[in-house]
Amino acid sequence: MAQDAELRPGETTVELPPAQDAWLRFIGRIRTPFLERADCPRQGSLDGPECRVELIPELEPALDGIDRSETIELLYWLDRSRRDLLTQSPRGSGDLRGTFSLRSPNRPNPIGTSVVRLVRREGTVLVVRGLDCLDGTPLIDLKPARCDHAKRPDPTAGA
Ligand code: SAM
Numbered sequence: 001m002a003q004d005a006e007l008r009p010g011e012t013t014v015e016l017p018p019a020q021d022a023w024l025r026f027i028g029r030i031r032t033p034f035l036e037r038a039d040c041p042r043q044g045s046l047d048g049p050e051c052r053v054e055l056i057p058e059l060e061p062a063l064d065g066i067d068r069s070e071t072i073e074l075l076y077w078l079d080r081s082r083r084d085l086l087t088q089s090p091r092g093s094g095d096l097r098g099t100f101s102l103r104s105p106n107r108p109n110p111i112g113t114s115v116v117r118l119v120r121r122e123g124t125v126l127v128v129r130g131l132d133c134l135d136g137t138p139l140i141d142l143k144p145a146r147c148d149h150a151k152r153p154d155p156t157a158g159a
Contacts, residue, residue, distance in 0.1 A: 005037075005082045005106055010096045013084040016108060026138040028055040028124075030076055032131050037080075042091075043103070044130040046071075046117045053126040053139060060124045068152045071145040072128070073115050077138040081110035112137075115145045 007013070031052040034040040041048065053074065055063065066072065085106045087096050099107050116130035126142070 005080075008089040011088050012086045013082075014086050016084060024077075024140060026077065026140065027059055027142075028053060028139040030054070030074070030131060030133055030135075030137045030139055032133060032135045032137070034132075034134050037134065040134060041132045044114045044116065044132040046130045048129050048131065050119060050127050050129055051116075051131045053128055053142065055124040055126070055139070055142075057124055063121065063124065063126075066126070066142075066144075067118070067121050069118060069144040069148050070152060071115050071130075071148045072118055072126070073113060073143050073145045074128075074131070074139065075141040076112045076114075076133055077140055078105040078110035078112045078133065079138055080105075080134060082106040083108050083110060111140065 031054060032040075033049050033051070083106070085099050085104075087098055088102060088104055088106060089096050090102060090104065105112060112133060114130055114132060116128035119127040119129060121127070
């Protein structure tokens with residue numbers, strides 16, 4: 001796995017035990033206009049650029065009903081992260097903080113989450129706004145955002 005984050009002064013690392021397999025499957029890829037870390041916002045914004053969440057075709061039926069949600073939560077694998085940092089110095093801060101006190105992408109299991117606005121669905125592709133990840137980031141899961149169950153009317157209701 002590529003680790004493109006250099007250590008900053010004072011940051012500490014650890015040799016971790018071997019990974020145990022969680023049997024995760026990547027269920028798709030996220031396409032964003034962000035090609036370099038420096039292009040990514042630190043956190044996405046619901047009025048950010050349109051991005052494409054491309055689900056693998058086998059899972060298309062699992063998207064039934066997703067259009068009823070205005071906002072959805074995405075979980076993704078921050079595949080270009082370091083996984084050995086104990087303490088880190090957030091960009092531009094000079095402070096040193098424990099990894100679990102931060103939302104940094106560099107963590108033992110580099111899972112990122114964002115609540116995004118669903119703009120439209122195109123088959124197995126969800127067009128969304130609100131992402132902060134690099135182009136090509138693998139998708140782990142998606143679900144309606146906690147506060148947004150069935151916000152949109154069901155188009156088949158009463159049919
Ligand atoms: N919103 C997510 C969260 O809170 O869990 C991620 C926040 S993290 C601070 C977002 C940053 O991770 C981006 O600004 C970028 O520097 C970095 N990043 C984005 N995609 C990445 C990837 N695929 N691998 C490693 N780092 C990534």
